[in-house]
């Protein structure tokens with residue numbers, strides 16, 4: 001009789017213990033799901049490169065931000081690599097020193113101003129800041145419209161022939 005009671009008591013405690021574990025796991029999972037997403041990847045502030053890596057008239061691609069960094073009159077600017085026409089990725093062409101969209105031929109200068117093609121504006125921009133670690137951060141969650149047509153932020157002539165651009 002006493003053994004029977006002890007066994008029931010033990011089983012009861014085991015069930016209660018299991019129930020507490022299940023409830024704790026559910027609460028932790030719910031809490032974890034409700035946490036805001038980390039902002040280290042695209043859509044948040046993306047850590048890029050040291051400021052000295054963007055020197056002179058260089059164009060530096062930051063794949064994690066899907067963006068380019070350059071300096072215009074010593075001011076650091078970050079441009080989206082997404083074409084403002086239909087969203088193709090726009091590569092930098094070293095030979096012409098232009099951004100040339102391979103989809104429908106839009107051409108942008110180093111400042112992202114639209115020079116020709118069907119894009120309605122220049123390349124869109126992201127704010128940048130220098131983090132506590134001294135690196136450039138690109139805020140990919142805060143896209144700003146690129147310069148309107150006719151903007152001439154810079155007047156750099158092409159430095160050579162264009163890269164292959166498929167005309168449609």
Ligand code: FES
Pocket residue numbers: 083084085086087088101102103104105106117118119
């Ligand atoms: S997507 Fe770039 S010109 Fe059409």
